Structure formats: structure tokens, C-alpha cells
Amino acid sequence: MPRNASVWMRILFLLLLPLCLPCQGICSPQGPAGPGARPGEATELWTGAVLTARFKVAVCVKEDGSLRGVGLLRHRSGAVDVYHIYGTSKHGRVEARHGSGHRATGELEGAHANMHIRLASGLRFNVKCRRTLGVPVTDDCAPAD
Numbered sequence: 001m002p003r004n005a006s007v008w009m010r011i012l013f014l015l016l017l018p019l020c021l022p023c024q025g026i027c028s029p030q031g032p033a034g035p036g037a038r039p040g041e042a043t044e045l046w047t048g049a050v051l052t053a054r055f056k057v058a059v060c061v062k063e064d065g066s067l068r069g070v071g072l073l074r075h076r077s078g079a080v081d082v083y084h085i086y087g088t089s090k091h092g093r094v095e096a097r098h099g100s101g102h103r104a105t106g107e108l109e110g111a112h113a114n115m116h117i118r119l120a121s122g123l124r125f126n127v128k129c130r131r132t133l134g135v136p137v138t139d140d141c142a143p144a145d
Contacts, residue, residue: 036137036144038062043137046113046129052076057085057129060141065090070142084140 037043037060046057050073057071071083085104087096092108094115101120106113113129136144 036139036141042133043135043141045132045135045143047132048127048129050117050125050127056143057083058135058137058141058143059085059089060137061089067094067096068141069096070138070140072143082142 040063041060044059044061046055046059048055053073053075055071055073057069059067059069061067065088067085067087067089069085071085073081073083075081083098083100083102085096085098087094087104089095089108094104094106094108094113096104103118104115106115108131111131113131115127115129116124117127118124138144
């Protein structure tokens with residue numbers, strides 16, 4: 001291989017290396033940002049089901065690991081509960097809370113977030129969320145759709 005080609009291959013390798021490393025999405029300051037995110041924020045959408053309801057949570061994370069987000073919990077009846085959450089995401093670990101006293105902790109694992117929810121009443125349960133990176137959000141970091 002000619003010398004110049006070797007140099008270009010090394011440069012290309014170094015540029016692509018961050019894409020190949022195991023990344024936890026929002027824990028990375030260079031994570032993808034969707035439309036509506038503030039400068040320096042990465043966005044994700046977490047979706048899943050809990051008990052008889054479906055949920056989607058938009059999460060915006062700053063470079064320092066602080067997060068904000070809005071969760072929409074849609075019941076079978078069609079009623080929707082809205083939760084504004086705040087917390088941190090560092091090294092693949094998430095801790096978030098809602099003003100009512102509900103708390104969520106968990107681990108980010110590739111295309112999923114494994115969360116442990118503790119309601120203010122003391123009820124506890126585990127939820128597995130599907131993660132989508134770089135989603136559009138509203139100004140307050142709610143799901144855009």
C-alpha cells in the first residue's frame with residue numbers, strides 16, 4: 001500500500017473509531033441531537049409498556065450528564081399522564097426523578113434501557129425500554145410527535 005494511502009487509512013480509522021466503540025448514547029457528549037434540542041444536548045426516545053399502559057419518554061442530556069425529559073403515559077382508556085423528569089446520565093447509568101417523588105434508576109444497554117421504577121407510594125417494578133437516538137423533541141424536551 002502506498003505511504004499516502006496508509007496515512008489516509010489511519011486518519012479514517014481514527015475518525016470512525018468513536019462510531020465503533022460500545023457507546024451508551026446519551027451518556028456521550030457527542031451523542032446525536034434531534035431537532036428541538038438545545039445546543040450541546042443529545043436526544044433519545046424511550047418506549048415501552050408498563051402494566052396496562054404504553055409510554056414514551058423523550059430525554060435530553062447535556063454534556064455534563066444532566067438530563068431533562070418528558071414522559072407520556074397513555075392508558076387503555078386513552079387518558080394521558082404527563083411527567084417532567086430531571087436527573088443524570090453518566091457512564092451508562094441513569095438516575096431520574098419526578099416532582100411527585102417517583103424515581104427511576106437504570107442501565108443503558110445498546111438499544112435498550114433497563115429501568116427500575118419506584119413510585120412515591122413505595123410500589124416498585126422493572127421496565128425495559130426501547131431506545132431511539134437523535135429523535136426530534138419540543139422545546140421542553142417532550143416527544144415531538
